Structures are given as structure tokens and as C-alpha cells.
Amino acid sequence: MHKVNNNISQPDLTVNVAGIKLKNPVMTASGTFGYGEEYEPYLDLNRLGGIIVKGISMEPREGNSPPRIVETAAGMLNSIGLQNVGVEVFVDQKLPFLRKYDTAVIVNFFGDSIEEYCEVANILGAVDGIAGLEMNISCPNKQEGWLEFGTRPDLTFKVTNAVRKKTDLPLIVKLSPNVTDISTIAKAAEDGGADGLSLINTITGMAVNIENRRPMLANIIGGLSGPAIKPVALRMVWQVAGKVSLPLIGVGGIMTAEDAIEFIIAGASAIQIGTANFLDPSVSIKVLSGVEDYLIKNRVKRIDSLIGSLET
Amino acid sequence: MLVEILYNEEILLHYYKMGLLWSLPSTIEAGQFLMFRVSDGIDPFLRRPFGIYRTISIERGSKKLGGVEILYKVVGKGTGLMAGLRQGHKVDVLGPLGVGFSGFDGDGKLIMVAGGVGIVPFYLLAEGLANKDSRVQLLFGGRCKDDLPGLLDFENLGTEIKISTDNGELGVRGAVTELLKKEVSDDSTVYACGPKGMLKEVARIARERGVPCFVSLDKIMACGMGACLGCAVKVNGRKSRYTAQNLSPYKMVCKDGPVFDAEEIVWKEL
Numbered sequence: 001m002h003k004v005n006n007n008i009s010q011p012d013l014t015v016n017v018a019g020i021k022l023k024n025p026v027m028t029a030s031g032t033f034g035y036g037e038e039y040e041p042y043l044d045l046n047r048l049g050g051i052i053v054k055g056i057s058m059e060p061r062e063g064n065s066p067p068r069i070v071e072t073a074a075g076m077l078n079s080i081g082l083q084n085v086g087v088e089v090f091v092d093q094k095l096p097f098l099r100k101y102d103t104a105v106i107v108n109f110f111g112d113s114i115e116e117y118c119e120v121a122n123i124l125g126a127v128d129g130i131a132g133l134e135m136n137i138s139c140p141n142k143q144e145g146w147l148e149f150g151t152r153p154d155l156t157f158k159v160t161n162a163v164r165k166k167t168d169l170p171l172i173v174k175l176s177p178n179v180t181d182i183s184t185i186a187k188a189a190e191d192g193g194a195d196g197l198s199l200i201n202t203i204t205g206m207a208v209n210i211e212n213r214r215p216m217l218a219n220i221i222g223g224l225s226g227p228a229i230k231p232v233a234l235r236m237v238w239q240v241a242g243k244v245s246l247p248l249i250g251v252g253g254i255m256t257a258e259d260a261i262e263f264i265i266a267g268a269s270a271i272q273i274g275t276a277n278f279l280d281p282s283v284s285i286k287v288l289s290g291v292e293d294y295l296i297k298n299r300v301k302r303i304d305s306l307i308g309s310l311e312t
Numbered sequence: 313m314l315v316e317i318l319y320n321e322e323i324l325l326h327y328y329k330m331g332l333l334w335s336l337p338s339t340i341e342a343g344q345f346l347m348f349r350v351s352d353g354i355d356p357f358l359r360r361p362f363g364i365y366r367t368i369s370i371e372r373g374s375k376k377l378g379g380v381e382i383l384y385k386v387v388g389k390g391t392g393l394m395a396g397l398r399q400g401h402k403v404d405v406l407g408p409l410g411v412g413f414s415g416f417d418g419d420g421k422l423i424m425v426a427g428g429v430g431i432v433p434f435y436l437l438a439e440g441l442a443n444k445d446s447r448v449q450l451l452f453g454g455r456c457k458d459d460l461p462g463l464l465d466f467e468n469l470g471t472e473i474k475i476s477t478d479n480g481e482l483g484v485r486g487a488v489t490e491l492l493k494k495e496v497s498d499d500s501t502v503y504a505c506g507p508k509g510m511l512k513e514v515a516r517i518a519r520e521r522g523v524p525c526f527v528s529l530d531k532i533m534a535c536g537m538g539a540c541l542g543c544a545v546k547v548n549g550r551k552s553r554y555t556a557q558n559l560s561p562y563k564m565v566c567k568d569g570p571v572f573d574a575e576e577i578v579w580k581e582l
């Protein structure tokens with residue numbers, strides 16, 4: 001048997017995203033990996049490129065009435081309603097656990113006013129052990145008739161710009177796919193001072209119980225995630241990659257290494273695994289090994305060279 | 313974790329028992345469950361929760377190996393596919409998960425109220441208490457005599473059993489909660505698992521009689537480990553506003569339960 005060149009056997013998986021150095025591009029998505037501790041029995045958290053925790057707000061949030069989840073074709077709908085422990089409890093009780101790991105901790109956060117976004121970012125900027133912030137702008141704005149920030153370029157710009165001034169931490173803006181033109185919103189986030197973009201959040205949807213003619217979710221509308229949304233997410237990553245110069249993090253329906261590689265080729269510098277964690281709690285490690293195998297097999301020395309390498 | 317199916321047999325119409333070659337920690341609590349991945353692909357998409365019915369042991373060559381048995385009812389796509397799985401096939405399971413029954417301290421009488429497949433968490437309990445001095449009684453209700461899965465197992469244990477069926481085919485005619493009204497006494501502790509309507513009525517009876525009552529709840533789950541916050545159930549006794557000092561008004565069935573003190577549950581919102 002012919003021996004493969006040894007130099008290529010260990011490809012360089014490190015990526016730099018929004019000023020955050022990741023040892024590999026595989027992260028876990030907000031809301032699907034709790035605060036990390038829930039998954040500790042199932043995988044070595046040290047192997048992950050990053051962990052993005054459940055979205056945090058200033059005060060704890062109780063979330064929506066149940067039922068909150070329903071299975072759909074190739075995915076699920078959720079209307080958790082951003083239930084979370086609040087920034088104070090997060091910093092005191094959840095962050096110490098995550099600090100033990102040599103993995104980038106990225107804190108997803110949100111608010112229902114620009115002031116709340118700024119307040120949370122300000123508090124998080126003053127504590128140790130946080131590599132960066134991911135700002136969820138798929139959140140209703142109480143000053144604008146509960147319209148989601150991320151559905152309008154001007155609101156996206158305003159909130160990004162305001163938060164930018166409050167923190168020195170790398171700021172990643174997580175985009176909503178529920179818009180007519182994602183690249184305009186992406187541009188607004190870039191202009192507002194974002195260091196990177198994550199896309200996509202869940203796509204709004206619903207399901208009906210035909211026996212009692214009631215919605216399956218108490219909230220009626222929920223967010224669709226899982227393989228069903230992958231083509232949409234991929235298309236949006238590709239479109240945005242052509243429009244902004246910020247690093248992108250691809251998320252939406254990734255279940256396998258092949259899925260992850262598609263996103264990287266389309267323009268993502270890193271990827272997040274969300275709903276797939278529910279099917280297999282150690283899926284992220286499998287995706288990571290699969291990406292590594294792909295690089296070796298295709299003699300790619302550095303994953304960097306794969307990013308945005310789509311031939312058209 | 314991939315485990316081998318030892319057997320998968322129909323025990324009654326629509327009811328199956330599946331043995332899995334899987335040694336669990338000896339500390340398993342009655343009422344804990346596992347998350348079963350029905351398909352290697354994505355249809356059905358989410359894992360399905362199933363209670364652990366009992367632990368088993370088998371001989372392989374000269375080795376003694378541990379396993380678990382689940383007892384399930386075919387109600388839809390996932391359980392329908394499970395029924396077709398064959399011996400020797402490997403399936404992906406996670407567990408044991410959740411918090412089981414633990415409110416009974418051995419004093420007085422334990423009444424286990426089961427509706428149909430709600431029998432599952434009680435075998436481990438009945439087995440554990442079989443040779444003790446404790447007074448244990450099973451009230452088992454079903455639509456008909458073929459809706460009482462595992463009945464023989466409890467008879468073999470020597471558990472005291474009272475049966476009710478909707479059509480009166482076996483035991484008394486009517487709801488199992490009617491049996492509870494007759495059997496409950498001041499020194500009883502009530503454990504229940506079954507349809508939502510039955511649980512509500514059991515909780516009401518227990519409250520009326522002032523006896524402790526614990527119920528196992530069923531909610532659609534995604535992660536099974538407290539990460540997605542999808543299986544929320546509203547609980548009592550929390551301050552109206554959730555703050556850093558006040559606890560959340562919701563608990564998670566997968567992690568804080570599935571067994572809860574009946575007094576804790578906001579029944580009208582379940």
C-alpha cells in the first residue's frame with residue numbers, strides 16, 4: 001500500500017471568525033445545547049470549536065405556554081419563547097462550568113428594546129471566560145409595535161450600532177431568515193459594526209391538529225429547524241457571502257460533515273449544529289471527524305482554503 | 313448508545329415488549345425513561361421516550377449479561393416502525409433519563425394507579441417491594457381485557473391487583489379512578505401513570521382525601537435532557553414574576569420529571 005504524505009495527515013482546522021480564534025469550525029447552536037452542562041455526559045466539550053449558549057436576556061424569561069414543540073417533516077417547530085435564566089444567574093451559575101473548558105464560549109443574547117440589548121452586552125463584556133457575543137435580532141421590539149429587529153435594515157443597524165459602542169467583545173449578529181432580502185439586513189449589520197454574522201435562525205411556520213382543528217403549538221406560530229431548512233440556510237449564506245466582507249457562520253439543518261462542508265464551500269467560516277444535537281448528542285464530534293476526513297481525502301491542508309470556494 | 317434487540321414480541325393487540333442488550337447502572341429508579349431513535353434517518357425525526365419496564369438478564373455462552381425491557385403501544389408512525397424491528401438489529405438509545413417515583417417511604421399503603429400502557433413504571437416498583445412488608449396495591453384500568461398489558465407479570469409477582477375495564481370484560485366496569493375512590497385510605501400514598509384525564513382525576517381524589525400523590529407525565533420531547541426547554545409543564549407555588557431570585561414557573565418533564573408531586577402541577581394548564 002502506498003503511504004499518504006504525512007504532512008497532510010493533520011490538516012489545519014483552525015479558523016478565525018469575527019476575531020475569535022476557533023480550534024475548529026464546529027460549534028453548537030444557541031437553544032439546542034442548553035448551557036453546555038446538559039451535554040457533558042455525552043461528549044468531550046473540549047473538542048468543540050465553540051459552544052453558543054441559550055439566549056440570555058436581562059431578566060429571566062418564563063417562555064411560552066406549552067405545547068412548545070412539534071415534529072414536522074424533516075424537522076421540528078418550536079415556540080420556546082426565549083425562556084432563560086437571565087444574565088445574572090447565567091454569569092453566577094452557568095458560566096463557571098463553561099470556563100473549565102478550552103472551548104470558545106459565545107453568549108447568545110437578546111432584548112426587547114435597544115436599551116436591554118446594550119445592558120446585557122455591557123454586563124457580559126465585564127466578565128471573564130466569554131470569547132464573543134452572538135446577538136439574536138429575531139426578537140420583537142417593544143418600541144416598534146413588537147416588530148422583530150431583524151426584519152428591518154434600519155432597526156438592525158440601530159441595535160448593532162448601539163451594542164457595538166457598549167462592548168469590545170467580538171460581536172456576531174445572528175440574522176433572521178424571515179425577511180424578503182437577507183443581504184440588505186446583512187449589510188445593515190455590517191454597517192452597524194458587527195464583526196461577523198450567523199445565519200440562519202429558525203424559519204417561522206405552523207402545524208394544525210386536524211382532529212380538534214387547533215394549532216399544534218400554544219403559540220400557534222413557531223420556528224422551523226432541522227434538515228428541512230438546510231437548502232434555505234445554504235442559499236442565504238451564499239447570497240450574503242457575495243454582499244458583505246464579514247466572516248459568516250452557517251447554521252440550519254446541519255446533520256452531517258457533508259452538510260457542514262457544503263456551508264463552508266458556500267462561504268461560511270464556521271458552522272453551528274442545532275436540532276441535530278437532539279437526535280444524537282455527540283453529533284458535533286462526528287461532524288468534526290467527518291470534516292477532518294474530507295480534508296485529508298481531498299488533500300486540503302488548511303480548512304481556510306475551502307471557505308467560499310464554490311465554483312460557479 | 314447502540315444496543316442489540318434481544319426480542320420484540322407482540323404481547324397483546326398493539327402492545328409489544330422489546331428486550332435490549334444494555335446493562336444499566338443498578339441505581340435505576342422506577343419511572344425513569346430512555347430516548348429511542350426509531351430511524352437511522354430523519355423519519356420519524358425526533359427520538360421517542362419510553363419508560364423502562366424492567367431489567368432482565370440473559371446468558372450468552374458462559375457470560376451473564378444485563379438488559380432492559382420496554383413495553384410499548386403502537387399509536388403512530390414511530391411505534392409502528394418499532395413493531396417491525398427484528399431481533400439482532402441494533403438501535404440507538406439514550407438513558408436512563410429523568411427522575412422517577414420516590415415519595416413512598418414504606419409506611420402505610422402504596423396504591424399504584426395505571427391506565428393502559430401507564431403500567432410501565434410500576435413493574436420495577438412492585439418488584440422492589442414484593443418481598444418487603446410494605447402494603448402495595450395495583451389498580452389497573454383499561455378499555456377492555458386486552459388493554460391491560462403486563463397483567464400476568466404482576467400476577468406472577470403476587471402483587472395485589474384490582475382491575476377495571478370500560479366494557480366490564482374484566483374486573484369492575486368503569487374507570488380505574490372509581491376503584492381508587494374505594495381503595496384509598498388515610499395512610500395511602502398514590503402513584504399514577506396513564507392518560508391525562510385519569511391523572512387529573514387521581515390528583516383530585518388524592519387532594520380531597522389529603523393523601524400524597526405522585527404522577528408520571530407525558531409530554532412530547534425533543535432532547536430528553538433539559539436542553540431544549542420543549543417539554544415544559546407549569547408548576548404551582550412560584551412567585552408571579554420570574555426573577556433571578558424567584559424560580560421559573562415551568563419545570564421540564566424530561567429532567568425535573570417525568571414524575572411530579574401532583575400538588576405541584578397546574579392541572580388546568582396541562
Ligand SMILES: Cc1cc2nc3c(=O)[nH]c(=O)nc-3n(C[C@H](O)[C@H](O)[C@H](O)COP(=O)(O)OP(=O)(O)OC[C@H]3O[C@@H](n4cnc5c(N)ncnc54)[C@H](O)[C@@H]3O)c2cc1C
Pocket residue numbers: 345356360361362363364382383384385386387388389390391392429432529530531532533570
Ligand atoms: C416519559 C415518557 C415515558 C413514556 N413511556 C412510554 C412507554 O413506556 N410505553 C409507551 O407505549 N409509550 C410511552 N410513552 C409515550 C410514547 O413516547 C409515545 O406513544 C410515542 O412517542 C408515540 O410515537 P409515534 O411516532 O408512534 O406516534 P406519532 O406518530 O408521533 O403520533 C401518533 C399519535 O400518537 C399520539 N402521541 C404522539 N406522541 C405521544 C406522546 N408523547 N404521548 C402520548 N401520545 C402520543 C398522538 O395522539 C399522535 O397523534 C412515554 C412518553 C413519555 C413522555
Ligand SMILES: Cc1cc2nc3c(=O)[nH]c(=O)nc-3n(C[C@H](O)[C@H](O)[C@H](O)COP(=O)(O)O)c2cc1C
Pocket residue numbers: 029030031032054055078080082108136174200201202224225226227229251252253254272273274275276540541542
Ligand atoms: C429548541 C430551540 C431553541 C432555540 N433557541 C434559540 C435562542 O435562544 N437563540 C437563538 O438565537 N436561536 C435559537 N434557536 C435557533 C438555533 O440556534 C438555530 O439557528 C436554528 O435551529 C437552525 O439550526 P438547526 O436547523 O441546526 O437547528 C433555537 C432553536 C431550537 C430548535
Ligand code: FES
Pocket residue numbers: 532533534535536537538539540541542543544564565566567
Ligand atoms: S425534551 Fe428538551 S428539555 Fe425536555
